Amino acid sequence: PARVAIVTGAGKAFCAGMDLEALAALAGFSHEQNLEDSRRMARLFRRLYFFPKPLIAAVNGAAIAGGTGIATMCDFTLAVPEAKFGYSEVKIGFIPALVSVFLRRQIGEKRARDLLLTGRIFDATEAHAFGLVNQVIPADILLPRACELATSLLSASPTSLVRTKLLLRRCDEMEIDREIGLAVQENAAIRSTADFKEGLAAFLEKRPPNWSS
Numbered sequence: 001p002a003r004v005a006i007v008t009g010a011g012k013a014f015c016a017g018m019d020l021e022a023l024a025a026l027a028g029f030s031h032e033q034n035l036e037d038s039r040r041m042a043r044l045f046r047r048l049y050f051f052p053k054p055l056i057a058a059v060n061g062a063a064i065a066g067g068t069g070i071a072t073m074c075d076f077t078l079a080v081p082e083a084k085f086g087y088s089e090v091k092i093g094f095i096p097a098l099v100s101v102f103l104r105r106q107i108g109e110k111r112a113r114d115l116l117l118t119g120r121i122f123d124a125t126e127a128h129a130f131g132l133v134n135q136v137i138p139a140d141i142l143l144p145r146a147c148e149l150a151t152s153l154l155s156a157s158p159t160s161l162v163r164t165k166l167l168l169r170r171c172d173e174m175e176i177d178r179e180i181g182l183a184v185q186e187n188a189a190i191r192s193t194a195d196f197k198e199g200l201a202a203f204l205e206k207r208p209p210n211w212s213s
Contacts, residue, residue: 003158004150005051007074008058008143014083015067024204026191034188038098041066041187042180045098048073049176050169052162054153058146059083060139064121069099072106075165077132078146079124080139085132086121093199093209095190097183101176107131 009015017023029037048055048070057074061083068085071077087096087103096103096116104112107130115122115130127133137145153161190196194212202209 002053003161004054004056004153006056006058006143006146006150007070008146009060011061013061013067014057014059014063015070016062017065017067017088020204023200027197027200029191031188031192034191035184038184038187042098042184045069045073045102046176046180049102050165050173051075052165054150054161054165056146056149058142059085059124059133060142064088065096069096072099072102072132076134076149077127078135078137078142078149079127079133080142081124081136082139083124083127083133084121085123085127086119087115088119088121090117090119091199092203093190093193093195093197093211095186097187097190098180101179101183105172 026034026037054076055074057071057077057079059071059077059079061080063071063079063083064086065088068087071079071085087099089096100112100116103116107115111130124133124136128136135145195209198211199209
């Protein structure tokens, strides 16, 4: 069985966020559907964050919204200089509820507030300065470097790696699960607001939003 996993993008982007058709469908969801969709996303983030073996993100391009979230969940994040990141949910009337649970633990409250409240796009150099990216690496050697890191991890005791990750998990798991529960509720609730509906429509129609509040 595999002892280390590498996550990367198949094309020019690492992950540019939610599929547009799936995003458009949210406008017609009931509250229960929104709750279930939020729980599904929470399960994905939780599974990545608590993955029992070392997980390496090789960010080969844009990693926006959910894409930045996936990169945030990994144990190691390597990125090309051209990579772009952003927790851009507030720009479309949404909230970065789920990722906020993990981001504050990684970069601290003040920096998390900056990125989550502004929704601004930032580059790999700034992500590295914040501690979100471990190394900034030229595109032509990104995957070789990720494989090199994976190989170095293979030299460690598999049992030690698994138990170290389990220890880190047990230190935070109860509090994280409590916060995820709150985030799921908020994630679903925002979708019934006028601002979310307007922000989503504006995004899909490629126009500035006209906020009502």
